Structures are given as structure tokens and as C-alpha cells.
Amino acid sequence: MILEARNIGFAYRSGAAALTGVSLAIEPGRNVALVGESGAGKTTLLRILLGLAQPSTGELWYAGSPLARPRMRDYRRSVQAVFQDPYSSLDPRHRIGRIVAEPLRGLGLGVDQSRVAAALDAVGLPADAAGRYPHEFSGGQRQRIAIARAIVGNPRLLLADEPVSALDLTTRVRIVDLLASLCAERDLTIMLVSHDLGVVAELCQHTAVLEHGRLVEQGDTDRVLGAPSHPYTRKLIESVPRLP
Amino acid sequence: MSLLTVDGLTVRNGTGTALVDDVSFSVAPGDRTGLIGESGSGKSLTALAVLGLLPPGLTASGSILLDGADMIRAPRGHGQVAAIVFQEPLTALDPLMTAGRQIAAPIRRFRGLRGAALRSAVAEALAEVHLTDADRIARSYPHQLSGGQRQRVAIAMAIACRPKLLIADEPTTALDVTVQAEILDLLDRIVTTRGTALLFITHDLPVAAKVVRDTHVMRHGRIVESGPILDLVSHPQHEYTRTLVDSARRFDAALKRTGRDS
Numbered sequence: 086m087i088l089e090a091r092n093i094g095f096a097y098r099s100g101a102a103a104l105t106g107v108s109l110a111i112e113p114g115r116n117v118a119l120v121g122e123s124g125a126g127k128t129t130l131l132r133i134l135l136g137l138a139q140p141s142t143g144e145l146w147y148a149g150s151p152l153a154r155p156r157m158r159d160y161r162r163s164v165q166a167v168f169q170d171p172y173s174s175l176d177p178r179h180r181i182g183r184i185v186a187e188p189l190r191g192l193g194l195g196v197d198q199s200r201v202a203a204a205l206d207a208v209g210l211p212a213d214a215a216g217r218y219p220h221e222f223s224g225g226q227r228q229r230i231a232i233a234r235a236i237v238g239n240p241r242l243l244l245a246d247e248p249v250s251a252l253d254l255t256t257r258v259r260i261v262d263l264l265a266s267l268c269a270e271r272d273l274t275i276m277l278v279s280h281d282l283g284v285v286a287e288l289c290q291h292t293a294v295l296e297h298g299r300l301v302e303q304g305d306t307d308r309v310l311g312a313p314s315h316p317y318t319r320k321l322i323e324s325v326p327r328l329p
Numbered sequence: 330m331s332l333l334t335v336d337g338l339t340v341r342n343g344t345g346t347a348l349v350d351d352v353s354f355s356v357a358p359g360d361r362t363g364l365i366g367e368s369g370s371g372k373s374l375t376a377l378a379v380l381g382l383l384p385p386g387l388t389a390s391g392s393i394l395l396d397g398a399d400m401i402r403a404p405r406g407h408g409q410v411a412a413i414v415f416q417e418p419l420t421a422l423d424p425l426m427t428a429g430r431q432i433a434a435p436i437r438r439f440r441g442l443r444g445a446a447l448r449s450a451v452a453e454a455l456a457e458v459h460l461t462d463a464d465r466i467a468r469s470y471p472h473q474l475s476g477g478q479r480q481r482v483a484i485a486m487a488i489a490c491r492p493k494l495l496i497a498d499e500p501t502t503a504l505d506v507t508v509q510a511e512i513l514d515l516l517d518r519i520v521t522t523r524g525t526a527l528l529f530i531t532h533d534l535p536v537a538a539k540v541v542r543d544t545h546v547m548r549h550g551r552i553v554e555s556g557p558i559l560d561l562v563s564h565p566q567h568e569y570t571r572t573l574v575d576s577a578r579r580f581d582a583a584l585k586r587t588g589r590d591s
Contacts, residue, residue, distance in 0.1 A: 122505035122507065122508075123476065123505050223368075253367035253368055253532055254534065254573060255573065258579055281580070283579075283583055287579065306587060307586075310587040310588070311587035311588040312588075323510075324510040326513070326535035326538070327584075328534065328562055328577055328578060328581050329562055
């Protein structure tokens with residue numbers, strides 16, 4: 086088990102509950118999809134998993150024991166994130182080389198240009214990209230840069246928040262292929278937050294469905310999407326526009 | 330006779346680059362036409378040119394006839410002929426004005442209604458887009474509404490003056506998938522019951538397939554393929570259309586597989 090959320094609850098100061106009793110385990114090699122709509126609590130859960138918010142109840146277990154402050158540095162090296170909008174996630178004033186090296190600097194891993202070059206190569210960008218600025222790249226290329234930054238420190242887990250929703254369909258296919266090949270080659274597991282069930286089916290082995298802060302259903306993707314047991318899951322699947 | 334005839338439309342930026350390049354198509358009353366393309370294909374600029382709303386710095390050439398009016402040489406108010414719904418309802422609506430007042434504005438201007446008649450026309454418009462609790466919605470500011478409710482308000486504004494042509498530019502891209510399904514149903518019902526022509530702009534082939542009959546595929550400012558959408562999906566001729574269809578099929582097939590395995 087890489088990461089386990091045990092009975093996580095989160096409430097705002099007003100008392101409104103954003104998450105209630107969420108238990109979710111991420112095993113190595115089994116990509117997990119977190120599916121749900123606006124306001125379901127996906128982002129709150131992601132913030133808790135990233136250590137950016139503290140759960141009101143429950144705890145996170147990392148590599149077999151409760152995640153406590155002394156282990157945070159180790160944890161942060163192992164868990165990286167990719168966000169939805171590659172136009173806001175890259176600092177426009179920095180060159181790509183510096184952006185990609187950021188986790189190495191921040192986590193005290195030592196800035197090694199050969200690791201930056203290897204990360205750029207792994208996401209299919211040319212080596213000279215390191216000397217250029219974000220505005221010189223398209224949306225799909227920017228998302229590759231964000232992925233290069235996430236994998237440069239060889240994390241075990243990638244938390245990806247709607248990583249392909251802002252991309253064109255043909256670009257979406259290429260980025261999903263890239264993520265799948267990174268998982269296969271780098272011993273990387275992905276937790277994907279997405280409302281796109283086609284992408285979920287393509288990339289994730291386990292699917293958890295979140296509605297109003299509660300997990301209403303989770304299990305093998307084939308079972309959850311193929312034979313959903315909860316009415317909300319069924320409604321989600323029925324709403325997906327299909328090709329004639 | 331066509332409601333909209335676009336002939337040889339070319340839109341250039343300040344440096345002379347053609348962003349829309351020699352685009353021709355027409356929309357007859359009651360048609361449902363799609364413009365499908367990815368970022369930078371020129372689909373949204375084409376829609377703005379049709380309404381005479383190109384941003385400053387861009388110049389259009391060729392010809393656009395919208396219900397007899399020349400929208401390039403002598404653009405005139407299009408309010409009663411054509412209306413548009415944009416992708417992001419939060420930026421399309423005025424944050425300082427209640428939904429009711431925003432819907433009332435075009436009705437007052439183009440249908441000349443005032444007072445009680447205006448209020449009942451607003452209520453009617455809200456009912457038409459299936460907003461229950463119309464009183465509360467009319468008194469709400471955009472930030473007090475959900476994404477789906479906002480887009481319904483934007484649609485109510487667009488159809489309040491009974492346009493002959495409704496242009497929808499990625500109207501569901503910013504919405505959750507269940508809300509998207511509802512909004513697509515709503516658009517479908519509105520154009521069916523009123524006989525309004527629909528020009529539907531999207532990058533999403535499966536979404537287009539739900540509402541349009543004929544479509545044009547755009548890439549780099551040009552139309553690369555045109556035809557009934559069912560033919561296009563089953564027998565794409567142009568290489569780019571094939572790539573689009575294959576991409577959509579990938580995710581469609583992945584979803585279908587889950588159904589088969591269990």
C-alpha cells in the first residue's frame with residue numbers, strides 16, 4: 086500500500102462537511118480514479134492527500150504507518166501533483182529547465198541537470214526546451230512540462246487533478262498514452278481525479294465515486310463502470326455522450 | 330433561401346496571417362449545423378464574424394449574409410435574427426445584475442415590453458429553459474447560481490427575442506457531465522419546438538453528434554470536410570477527421586470494454 090486514507094472527514098469552520106468517512110487505498114501499480122462532479126469534494130480530498138489541508142477526522146497512512154510530521158519530507162518526495170490548467174501551473178517568468186528542476190530544489194535532492202534532461206526526454210520534449218519559456222509552448226506541451234516537473238524526483242505516486250480536461254481531444258489521447266507509459270516504465274502509480282469516464286476507463290484499474298463528500302461506490306473500474314451498483318454512478322455513465 | 334450564407338470568409342490578424350481561411354457554408358432555417366475543430370481551428374472566430382463581433386485588430390473579407398444583411402460591409406444589430414451562447418456563463422453574465430434583469434434587457438429592447446408584461450415574459454423565458462423556482466432565480470446574482478443554472482439563464486437571454494439562428498459556442502464544455510446532458514437536451518428541445526436554426530461549435534465530436542445533423546470539420550482556419558455527422562463519424566474521408574474520430578473512439582471503446590468484461 087502506498088497511501089491509504091482512513092475514514093477521512095473534513096468540515097469547514099462553518100461546520101459544513103465537505104468529506105465524510107472517506108476510506109481509499111492506493112496500491113502500487115493500480116491506478117485509482119476519483120470520479121465525481123463539482124462540489125463532490127474531489128479537490129478537498131486531493132488537498133488532504135497532498136498535505137495542503139488537515140483532515141478534521143481520520144488519518145492518512147503512508148507506506149504502512151500513520152503519516153506524521155517527521156515523515157513529511159520523505160512523503161513529499163514520493164508524491165507529486167499535476168493540475169488541470171497548464172496555463173496557470175507554470176511560472177511564466179521562469180525557463181522550462183528551472184521549472185522542471187523545482188522539486189529537486191525544494192526537496193533537497195540536489196539540482197542535477199541530467200535529471201532534468203531525462204525528465205524532459207521521458208515526456209517527449211526536445212532537450213532545448215529547457216532554455217525556453219512557457220509561452221513558447223502549446224497547451225499539450227505545457228502539460229508535458231508539468232508532468233516532467235512531477236516525475237523529475239522519481240515519485241511513487243502522481244496525484245493528477247483533471248490533467249487532460251483542458252486539452253483538445255487528439256492531444257488528450259497523446260497525454261493519456263504518455264501517462265500510461267510512464268506508469269509502466271517508472272514504477273509510478275497515478276491517482277486521477279477526473280469527470281471523464283472514458284479517460285478513467287483507459288487509465289485506471291480502480292474507480293471510486295464521490296458524491297456530496299461521500300464515497301458511494303468503489304472497486305475495479307470494469308465492475309464500477311461496467312456494472313454500477315449505485316444510482317449516481319449509473320447516472321454519470323448514462324450522461325456520457327457516446328459516438329453514434 | 331438560406332438564413333446564413335458564408336462565402337469565402339477570411340479573417341486576418343494585424344500581421345496579415347489568415348486565422349480563418351476561405352471558409353464557405355450555409356445554414357437554412359431549421360438546420361442544425363456543427364462547426365467542429367480544436368484550439369486554433371478558427372471555429373469561434375467564424376461565429377464571431379457571423380455576428381459582426383470580431384475583436385479589434387482582426388479584419389474579415391469575403392461575404393456573410395445573415396437574413397439578408399451583409400455582416401462584413403454593413404454589420405447591423407443582429408439581436409432579433411441571431412443570438413449566441415458562450416462557453417463560460419460566468420463571464421457571459423454581468424456579475425452586478427440579477428438574472429431577471431439580464432433576461433429582461435433584450436426583451437425590453439427588441440420586443441418593447443414594459444412593466445407586468447415584461448415581468449411575465451421573463452418568467453416565461455425562465456420556464457422555457459426549465460428553471461424551476463423562477464422567482465428566486467430571477468432575483469439571484471450570477472455568483473449565487475450553479476454552473477448549469479447560469480448556462481440556462483444565458484440560454485434564456487439568447488432565445489428571449491425568438492432569434493431565427495442560435496449560435497452555441499462550446500455551451501457545455503465548462504459543465505459537469507450530468508448537467509451537460511441536461512443542457513444538450515434543452516437545446517435540442519428548444520430548436521425542435523421553435524424551428525430555430527442552430528450553429529453548434531465544439532471540439533467534442535460525441536457532443537456534436539447528439540445535437541447536429543450536418544457538420545463542417547475545421548483545422549488551421551479551413552474547412553477540411555463537410556457532411557452529415559453520421560456519415561462523417563462512420564466514414565471519415567479527410568485524414569484529420571479520421572484522427573478526430575479515432576481519438577473519440579479510443580475513450581468510447583475503453584468505456585464499452587468495462588461493460589463487456591463484467
